[in-house]
């Protein structure tokens with residue numbers, strides 16, 4: 264019986280269990296996109312805490328793709344070198360380091376959440392004095408602002424689109440140099456790739472807008488570029504929003520997500536990480552425990568690909584049940600990993616029948632504390 268503590272084979276990479284740290288922005292760089300002590304401790308603690316997969320926060324493939332001036336980036340060799348000690352640390356603990364590759368599209372150039380999460384104009388600054396920039400959008404006229412004023416934005420032309428694909432490809436190459444084992448393409452939460460997917464934000468009339476085929480073109484081209492440079496032995500994930508939660512209008516929904524998942528499988532994607540929403544302020548998100556699991560389940564049932572479930576998963580038994588009952592192949596835990604960095608060790612303690620087996624999953628340095 265496969266359960267939460269079973270290993271997860273992904274091509275030649277094996278996660279020791281099916282618990283992943285969900286990507287979570289820390290907005291803790293200076294303004295250069297380079298990781299700081301915060302990132303090393305934050306990601307390192309979750310590796311110590313028994314996560315099988317430690318995924319970075321949304322890591323910008325290009326400076327204009329940062330949500331805030333303080334986001335993590337992977338647009339130069341210097342970034343790759345600076346991330347290497349963290350990937351090495353995660354691997355030394357038996358974990359699998361993953362990186363979420365992101366471009367924020369029209370949700371870029373904002374202040375950090377604790378500074379209000381509002382757009383910074385290209386000639387404006389955030390409270391730290393960091394400048395804003397012009398953001399990229401599939402269709403600027405369709406932009407639904409979540410908060411604050413509309414940012415200064417430009418419609419992505421063919422050169423911009425090629426630039427985005429190239430930036431993802433180069434970012435994947437650098438991620439490999441940095442020692443990451445999983446590359447996750449961020450195509451969810453109303454950021455650039457999701458903006459192209461959804462008819463709510465994509466009103467284009469060229470090859471990248473209109474039909475399902477056209478709206479999914481950019482994400483497919485980005486994934487193909489990443490797969491081209493990412494070794495066959497290593498897995499690629501894609502995070503999608505399973506639905507826009509805008510059932511009252513033409514929008515991105517679960518049927519299209521299933522179709523996209525099938526297309527991604529054909530491009531060599533190994534797992535679809537199914538989140539939701541983030542595109543439009545009028546979204547009606549249900550929330551609560553397991554609130555996105557039915558979406559993951561539908562992708563798993565309808566497409567020939569492994570899925571990750573995320574959202575409202577806080578208890579080891581709850582996570583275990585998702586794997587045991589074939590509802591998901593991997594469980595991603597976000598906020599609970601912030602409350603309890605040792606969630607993975609807690610899961611081992613709660614779920615292993617023999618406490619000795621649970622203790623074996625603790626880092627040797629901490630093992631004396633594993634058994635009372």
Ligand SMILES: Cc1cc2nc3c(=O)[nH]c(=O)nc-3n(C[C@H](O)[C@H](O)[C@H](O)COP(=O)(O)O)c2cc1C
Pocket residue numbers: 285286287288289320321363449451452502538573574575576595596597598599
């Ligand atoms: C502080 C914070 C930062 C987040 N940053 C990201 C991110 O960088 N990329 C992403 O795909 N999701 C991000 N999310 C969403 C989480 O990955 C996760 O999908 C969401 O919190 C639901 O899972 P949970 O209920 O386990 O927290 C963030 C969530 C939080 C709380």
